[in-house]
Amino acid sequence: MTIGVVVFPGSNCDRDVRWAAEGCLGIPTRFLWHEESSLEGIDAVVLPGGFSYGDYLRCGAIAHVSPLLSELASFAARGGPVLGICNGFQVLTEMGLLPGALTRNRQLHFLCEAAPLTVHPGASQWLRHYSEGEQISLPIAHGEGCFQADADTLAELEGEGRVVLRYAANPNGSVGNVAGLCNAQGNVLGLMPHPERACDPITGGTDGTRLLASLLG
Numbered sequence: 383m384t385i386g387v388v389v390f391p392g393s394n395c396d397r398d399v400r401w402a403a404e405g406c407l408g409i410p411t412r413f414l415w416h417e418e419s420s421l422e423g424i425d426a427v428v429l430p431g432g433f434s435y436g437d438y439l440r441c442g443a444i445a446h447v448s449p450l451l452s453e454l455a456s457f458a459a460r461g462g463p464v465l466g467i468c469n470g471f472q473v474l475t476e477m478g479l480l481p482g483a484l485t486r487n488r489q490l491h492f493l494c495e496a497a498p499l500t501v502h503p504g505a506s507q508w509l510r511h512y513s514e515g516e517q518i519s520l521p522i523a524h525g526e527g528c529f530q531a532d533a534d535t536l537a538e539l540e541g542e543g544r545v546v547l548r549y550a551a552n553p554n555g556s557v558g559n560v561a562g563l564c565n566a567q568g569n570v571l572g573l574m575p576h577p578e579r580a581c582d583p584i585t586g587g588t589d590g591t592r593l594l595a596s597l598l599g
Contacts, residue, residue: 383597385411386424388454388470390445395431395467395578402578403594416448426463426597427454429470431523431576441484441526442472451477463597464570465508468524471562471572480563480572481539482531484524488555492525496586497575498550499561504543505568511592518589520575522553527574529556529563542566547573 385403387396396413403409412424421427434445445451451473458464458479466474474480487493501516503509512518531539536558539545547562554574562573577590 383409383425384423385409385597386414386421386427387411388414388416388427388429388450390416390432390434390448392434392436393430393432393469395469395576398576398578399428399430399467402581402590406581406591407595407598409594409597414450416445416450418450419453421450421453421457421462424457426465427457429464429466429473430578431468431470434469434473437526441469442476445469445473446476455479458565458570461567461569463507466570466572467576467578468527468574471574472526474570474572479570480565481535482529482560482563484526484574485528485530486526487524487528487553492523493527493553494523495521495553497522497553497561499575500548500550502543502546502548504546504564505566506546506564506571507568508564508571508593508596509546511596517550519580519587520577520590521579521586522575524554524574527556528554529558529560529574531557531560536560539563546571547575
């Protein structure tokens with residue numbers, strides 16, 4: 383098992399993901415520069431948090447046309463595990479791998495705090511080590527994490543069990559308290575909270591460990 387962590391200009395959580403995967407779980411990781419064109423030897427892909435291309439235009443708008451992401455779309459279509467964290471979630475919506483959009487927080491402020499969440503694993507293979515309705519806490523750090531979707535799209539997502547993480551106390555105005563979504567096949571997960579920052583008691587908790595550990599079986 384090798385995790386590929388895509389690095390864009392402006393990424394700043396790529397090393398956090400490597401630390402969590404390798405340091406806490408012993409899963410080898412490899413940084414993938416966004417201009418690469420191959421995912422050979424990669425078993426799962428993480429799009430990390432940060433500010434790809436400085437969030438110019440809008441978050442993820444430039445990153446989603448990077449050469450490597452064309453291969454990532456094919457990788458996901460074949461059932462490859464893909465995780466988008468924070469800015470990575472924004473990139474996944476720009477790619478169309480997940481529906482909706484992430485916009486400015488309700489208060490128009492950057493939020494950096496612990497977020498209580500309710501887990502609804504559904505078909506998500508990334509969340510299979512969590513129980514339905516389980517309460518966990520993961521840190522958030524974003525200025526544009528307000529999930530938006532029209533009423534029909536939200537109803538479809540909820541009906542299909544694809545809203546897999548909800549804020550217990552909505553910090554940013556996301557419709558339906560959405561904190562994380564998966565695709566219909568369950569191999570693609572996008573979430574605004576940072577599981578990689580919750581893999582060691584020293585950093586405030588370990589509720590994110592099981593998410594990455596899902597790759598181990």
